[in-house]
Amino acid sequence: MKPYLWGPLTGFGFAVALAAAAIDQASKYYLLHVYDLPSRGQVAVAPFLDFVFVRNYGISYGLFQQEGALGQWALLAIKVAAVALLWVWLARAGNRLTALALGLIVGGALGNAVDRLINGWVTDFVLFYAASGTWRFNWYVFNLADVAIVAGVVGLLYESLIRDSGGAQEA
Structure with missing residues (x-):
């Protein structure tokens, strides 16, 4: 396989990506089709947390709402391009934290x-x-996919700002 598409930690990052996507899809399936969240309305889970059903036609945090087919396909195309670029980065990942973070994103x-x-x-x-x-x-x-993305970004920031400044490098 081409070195810009597959590196020593790509398999690990790929496994993380599959797990994150599967957990996200399983949670959505359960809440929509088993628990039937749309018919229940707002469900109190904790004093600071509710489950609600929201159709997000935009991107993260509901930005750039696109209800039309052209807008939805444009958002999907942007997402595919971003995943392709992140995959190239993953193929070049030098340590497990970077591969984990990119896999989550x-x-x-x-x-x-x-x-x-x-x-x-x-x-x-x-x-x-x-x-x-x-x-x-x-x-x-938000949903669990958004949690994975945020956790991945936090991991990359940690690596970039804190771990690199300490001089610690993992092989």
């Missing part, structure tokens, strides 16, 4: 891309909030 992107391809929108369902009396602040509604 790719897996999250794939999980949401599957939704967009099948449904024309992404299923979001996790709502964190803070409330006191009549005051309430809702965070964005």
Whole structure:
């Protein structure tokens, strides 16, 4: 295989991506088709966490909402291009933390891309909030693919800002 498409840690990153996408899709399937979240409305899980059903026609945090077919295909094309670039980066990964982080980002992107391809929108369902009396602040509604993407970005930032500054390198 071409060295820019497969490196020593690509298999590890690929396994992480598959696991992240599978967990994301399984959670969405369960909440939509087994638990039937859309018919239940808002479900309290904890004093700061609810499950809600949201069709996200945009990208992360509901930005760039695109309900038309052309817009949805454009968002899917952007996601495919991003995954391809991340894959090339993964093939060049020099340590397991980078491969793990990139695998999480790719897996999250794939999980949401599957939704967009099948449904024309992404299923979001996790709502964190803070409330006191009549005051309430809702965070964005998101899904486990978004969690994987954020965790991957945090891993890359950790590696770039903290780990590299300490001079520690893992083979």
